[in-house]
């Protein structure tokens with residue numbers, strides 16, 4: 112099988128299937144992966160509709176997708192970490208080893224990061240994708256290719272729980288029940304939190320949260336005093352808040368409900384400028400942290416959490432499309448935002464021809 116059918120964002124509003132040349136291994140530590148599952152991310156949709164996210168602008172056609180798993184089909188001559196036939200999750204961002212951020216142990220902040228489907232770098236939604244061997248995680252037998260694809264958003268959740276210092280018997284509140292919020296709740300629970308409250312404005316999403324390990328849910332739609340309501344539900348205030356919605360009101364409520372000495376982790380991206388209850392940060396000696404993607408060990412931990420059986424990601428997969436219908440998948444996501452949690456694109460099939 113030659114050629115590399117790829118799902119390409121040509122320009123704002125235009126997704127096409129395009130035949131590209133099959134990538135060849137030139138680096139002896141690289142592996143070639145046949146892509147099998149790819150999750151659609153909010154960022155893909157944003158590039159599709161707006162052509163940019165912050166300072167990242169789509170200036171030339173770009174292959175979409177960065178939440179992928181697949182099967183290794185070829186390895187460079189010096190590869191030792193995986194072999195042909197292994198099923199793998201692909202960590203989609205590769206930093207520059209020359210940056211201070213990389214050297215100081217924060218490679219997720221490397222300004223020269225080559226991240227799949229973030230301009231100008233092509234994404235993973237194609238037949239064959241190349242990755243350095245140390246940016247793939249081999250999936251144990253009991254972890255599916257679906258789970259392998261979900262290792263990407265789950266790694267964000269793992270990073271957030273680590274930043275928040277979640278540990279056994281923690282009390283955690285998560286704002287926003289999109290994929291990352293739901294996975295953050297599941298992850299906090301798997302990491303030992305005994306109370307995990309999820310807040311959102313859609314009951315359908317809160318139902319999924321309950322299926323994923325949340326111990327409490329709160330629809331904040333018509334709640335005047337979220338702090339009092341949280342105290343009623345939990346009997347105390349949370350030690351950790353993971354804010355995964357980006358909504359100003361959720362940020363404000365997150366700070367308000369935290370226990371004194373607690374930690375606030377901002378994961379969601381919304382408006383750049385918001386009103387912020389800074390007085391409470393001082394008064395309660397809160398720690399406020401930002402979360403950007405994931406860093407060393409998070410991908411491995413995400414896969415290990417799924418392998419442990421302590422965490423079930425299945426409820427977030429709400430829709431599926433075949434690779435040949437990828438454009439429909441993006442359009443469906445675009446127009447059904449409230450019903451979709453995560454859409455998985457399956458394939459491409461071995462026989463797929465353009």
Ligand SMILES: [Zn+2]
Pocket residue numbers: 152153154177178263264
């Ligand atoms: Zn993503």
